[in-house]
Amino acid sequence: MTRFEARRAEYQARIEKVLEESLRLPDPGTERLRDAMRYSVLGGGKRLRPLLVYFTGECLGARLDDLDAPAAAVELIHVYSLVHDDLPAMDDDDLRRGRPTCHRAFDEATAILVGDALQALAFDVLANVANGSSGQRERLAMIRILARASGTAGMAGGQAIDLVSVGQTLDIEALENMHSRKTGALIQGSVLLGAAAAGVRAGELSNVLAATSALRSRSRTTSSTSKAMQRCSASAPAPMRRAASPPIRARPVLTARASARCNCGTLQ
Numbered sequence: 215m216t217r218f219e220a221r222r223a224e225y226q227a228r229i230e231k232v233l234e235e236s237l238r239l240p241d242p243g244t245e246r247l248r249d250a251m252r253y254s255v256l257g258g259g260k261r262l263r264p265l266l267v268y269f270t271g272e273c274l275g276a277r278l279d280d281l282d283a284p285a286a287a288v289e290l291i292h293v294y295s296l297v298h299d300d301l302p303a304m305d306d307d308d309l310r311r312g313r314p315t316c317h318r319a320f321d322e323a324t325a326i327l328v329g330d331a332l333q334a335l336a337f338d339v340l341a342n343v344a345n346g347s348s349g350q351r352e353r354l355a356m357i358r359i360l361a362r363a364s365g366t367a368g369m370a371g372g373q374a375i376d377l378v379s380v381g382q383t384l385d386i387e388a389l390e391n392m393h394s395r396k397t398g399a400l401i402q403g404s405v406l407l408g409a410a411a412a413g414v415r416a417g418e419l420s421n422v423l424a425a426t427s428a429l430r431s432r433s434r435t436t437s438s439t440s441k442a443m444q445r446c447s448a449s450a451p452a453p454m455r456r457a458a459s460p461p462i463r464a465r466p467v468l469t470a471r472a473s474a475r476c477n478c479g480t481l482q
Contacts, residue, residue, distance in 0.1 A: 222265060225285075229264040230256070232282045233289060236339055243331075250320045250328045251335075255293050258311050263288045263404040270408030284356050284407035287336040291364045292400060294332035297325050299373070336360065355410040355419075363403030372396025 215223075233255055242248035264285035271281040300307040300315040301322060307315050317325035340357050362368060372395030379392065406419055 221269075225265050225268040226261050228268075228278065228282070229261050229285050229289065232286045236286050236290070236335065239335075246320065246324060247327055247331065250316055250324050251331060253319060254297050254316045254328055255290065255332070257313055259293075261289060263292055263400060266401065266404035267408040267411070270405045271411045272408075274409055274412035274414060276408065276412035280352075280411045281408060283339050284360075284411050287340045287356070287360055288363075288400065288404050288407055290332045290336035290339065291360060291369075294329040294336070295364070295369055295373075295400075297332070298329040301325060304373075304377075333364075352410055352413060356407050359403050359406045359410060359419075363399045363406075368395050368399030368403070369397075372399065 237248070237252050237255060239248055239251075242251070267285040267288060268278070268281050271284075272278070296310065297316045299305050300310060301317055308318050309315060313319070315325075316328055320328075337357060337360070340353060340360065364370065366374075372392050375392045376396060379388075384392070409419060
């Protein structure tokens with residue numbers, strides 16, 4: 215095992231404990247809601263976004279205690295997005311990571327509430343750092359980073375573009391714009407969260423932003439296109455099933471560049 219692999223394994227084990235702790239909700243509303251939240255969050259995954267928080271933060275001198283909250287927060291946002299993305303009104307998926315999706319294991323209404331509660335919990339975790347030395351300035355910076363990465367300028371905006379593009383053929387620039395928001399923004403935000411937790415000031419974040427701009431363009435273009443092709447070849451969808459994401463219409467002059475950018479695999 216290389217040093218990088220050992221560090222990655224350490225971070226993965228750490229984030230699982232942090233997520234477990236964050237889900238010990240004193241007042242979950244109902245036990246069913248708490249069970250569904252735990253089912254969704256603790257069901258496995260590569261934890262790519264928390265890993266980026268930890269790697270970036272430690273490289274810039276942050277203590278692990280200062281990185282736990284942003285690492286957990288970005289993963290909670292990511293899981294909430296997956297729970298909602300699986301719903302019948304969106305991608306209508308029955309399985310995720312080999313298990314029934316949240317709305318199949320519980321019900322649609324509970325799945326909607328799980329997403330809502332996880333989003334709120336993410337910002338609560340950032341705003342109320344129990345451990346570590348992050349001050350008010352760092353917490354506010356991280357809250358703003360996460361909000362922008364998950365809102366209309368990021369993940370939610372990308373999903374909205376995806377929805378209105380159903381049945382259309384997009385060129386490579388439009389497709390990259392969609393995925394840079396839908397997937398890339400939260401990945402880039404993870405790097406910025408680690409930097410902010412390390413005390414990098416807002417004015418200096420632009421340097422980190424420039425260094426990570428490729429993270430927003432190298433999103434799931436290849437995997438999403440393959441997924442779209444599979445959906446298009448499937449049988450007629452149910453009334454609530456959404457059609458496939460729009461395919462690429464690459465311009466000849468962009469074909470080579472697009473091919474290089476799209477060779478990145480899945481990030482979910």
